[in-house]
Amino acid sequence: DAGITQSPRHKVTETGTPVTLRCHQTENHRYMYWYRQDPGHGLRLIHYSYGVKDTDKGEVSDGYSVSRSKTEDFLLTLESATSSQTSVYFCAIRTTGWDTEAFFGQGTRLTVV
């Protein structure tokens, strides 16, 4: 358990509404990531952060923004949710060093209707 908590765990929202997902970590890791999981695509990187206020885009960043105002929290925002953003979202942290692995949160299932 790498001390990662995602909230909410489930959310249903309407098209066009803003949605914010939260990832909270307790172990002061520098690197945090947001992935989405979809059938046939595995997990794809949306955005990531390499420090407080330092973020960058991943593979599928369109329609998403992120913020990291403190080490422990990494927020993912859908400014105007669309049905194509219905997915399961995972937050991850990565320890630094040789041959390390990423630790994932339990996921947020988001449905946009």
Next chain:
Amino acid sequence: DQQVKQNSPSLSVQEGRISILNCDYTNSMFDYFLWYKKYPAEGPTFLISISSIKDKNEDGRFTVFLNKSAKHLSLHIVPSQPGDSAVYFCASEVPANAGGTSYGKLTFGQGTILTVHP
């Protein structure tokens, strides 16, 4: 452009037998490879990894083999157990300095659903 591919969506194996999950990649810059296991309604959990300087890594019932010339890796589970039934993802990454801005970004395959029958 799928840089990491798991071409078998599913695999069914009898308990006690070997499970072999395969993964192919196209990016020759990938130098570190990981396998993750995922149960329904849970996050992926790390299983085993291998660096490109090795061709085999073993951890208990799990062995990962890497064939760099073929850009292929495989995960062997021996013996398979019903509790191994899950979705398995392979993931890869290019070299990036720990401490740099691009560190730790993983590229995943589509996943393979493993079912182990008692």
